[in-house]
Amino acid sequence: MKSDSEKIEAIFKGLVQFLPPRWKSPSAVGVWSIWMCFRNQIQFGRTEVIWNNLNPNFVKKFLIEYYFEESQKLKFEDFLGSCECTLGEIVSSQRLHRPLVLFAEELSSCKEEVTLQLCGKKLDKKDLFGKSDPFLLFYRTNEDNSFTVCHKTEVIKNTLNPTWKPFTVPVRALCNGDYDRLLKVECYDWEKDGDHDLIGVFSTTLKELQRGPGEYNCYECINAKKQAKKGKKYRNSGTVELLSCRVTPVHSFLDFIQGGTQVHCTMAVDFTASNGDPRQPSSLHYMDPYQPNFYARALRAVTEIIQDYDSAKLFPALGFGAKLPPDGRVSHEFFLNGHPTNPYCEGVEGIMQAYQRTLSSVQLYGPTNFAPVINHVARGSGFNRIANSTKNAPGKNYYILMILTDGVITDMPQTCEAIVQASALPISIIIVGIGQADFEAMNVLDGDDVRLSSRGRYAERDIVQFVPFNDFIGPKYGNNLSRSQALLAKEVLAEIPDQFLSYMKTHHTGQSGDHGVPLQI
DSSP states (O other): OOOOOEEEEEEEEEOOTTSOTTOOOOBOOEEEEEETTTTEEEEEEEOOOBOSOSSOBOOOOEEEEEOTTSOOEEEEEETTEEEEEEHHHHHHSSSEESSEEEEEEEOOOOOEEEEEEEEEESOOOOOTTSOOOEEEEEEEEOTTSOEEEEEEOOOOOSOSSOBOOOEEEEHHHHHTTOTTSEEEEEEEEOOTTSOOEEEEEEEEEHHHHTTOSSGGGEEEOBOHHHHHHHGGGOOOSOEEEEEEEEEEEOOOHHHHHHTTOEEEEEEEEEOBGGGOOTTSTTSTTOOOSSSOOHHHHHHHHHHHHHGGGOTTOEEEEEEESEEETTTTEEESSEETTOOSSOOEEEHHHHHHHHHHHHHTTOEEBOOOOOHHHHHHHHHSHHHHHHHHHHHHSTTSEEEEEEEEESSOOSOHHHHHHHHHHHTTSSEEEEEEEOSSSOOHHHHHHSOSSSOOEETTEEOSSOOEEEEEGGGGOSGGGTTOHHHHHHHHHHHHHTTHHHHHHHHHHHTTTTSTTOTTOOOOO
């Protein structure tokens, strides 16, 4: 029996002292987690880039589920080389010294975040032909009394009296839920070469910051070297003052679900001719009497999970890219159940029956257009209800559109526009690639690295995830299609909780006074 996991925050510091002092470089480390059961590497995450620094102290941290009974192997890699260890080694060592300094801390169950704004006054002038370009680095105290960077403000150019933008960090990241834990704050003058000049240092606690603006939250920045040099003549290197501090609760996806949020899923299936003649075994739509095709497997895999979060268990199922009877007109937004106005299918079996009915009645055609089904879902009868429910009961409904396709999108500009428009709605879009086609364009829609834009407007949030089914098929999964089906569903739905919470946060739902406030658990 597998034990309950504990969440561990892994912290990394660069240690590249074997390089000559004159040889500096951008430092970035990627973290790969090895799934030993499948003997393949899965990239777990990547730090930020720190330029021109032989001993980078990375701000980004990584949350890892820790199991005592498992050997959880990790690989750390950058362009200089790599090292490997297990999570157990990191946990059992106060500090594990490899080419990186690795340590970890168990996370508290704190569900709060803090929003801070600070300003500086009369900071030291550091630039020869200007003033200073100040920024702040926040450090939390570790259990061994060392310090770890937990936040970096923006740089404000050419001023001795900066006012930094408000920023929000989890209380867990700032002090791991311990409001009395010491926070160290360093004020620097930014330099292009990465060799930033220290202006001064001060310390505080979150408990102290919660007292709000006032003389007790006005801090002298002390530069120890300058103080030692000037002696009694030295007063400070300027002050940093708190302008605002607000601690608010953070609701989890589970909080919303247990508070009554319903998750609804709409399916959209590609019926273009590039899938092949459904009567031929080579077709991606071929109905093998002995096992379902990949379209059917993907439909079943996701629906069997998502139906648990929809009390009605009614799923709209759409098709696109086919010629419809009786007149042979091409449609990119028709209902799989054949009903002219009602797209809903009852449960998993209802969807499967509607899919098979459609295959026997339509002619596969083309092209592969996504925009019509996205716009239909965003503007149609189901999403008229979204507008009403969002206004009257925020957070009560969230919608997923899953598009299953075999080919290259032929209406990319229109699809980008539709996604940008939909990013303001409580909706996520999942694209599942079926077959061996070139799916490169799908990575553009999946805005993990670059936010999607259309006609100069950026998507409000990242709502698209692309998953190729073929990544879960083959010998490394034991040629077990049931296992592949389960892994596909896991990958397809993995980003939904974060996308849901992103929408709720953007639209300020779950706050005091909303009808959609989750249950307090």
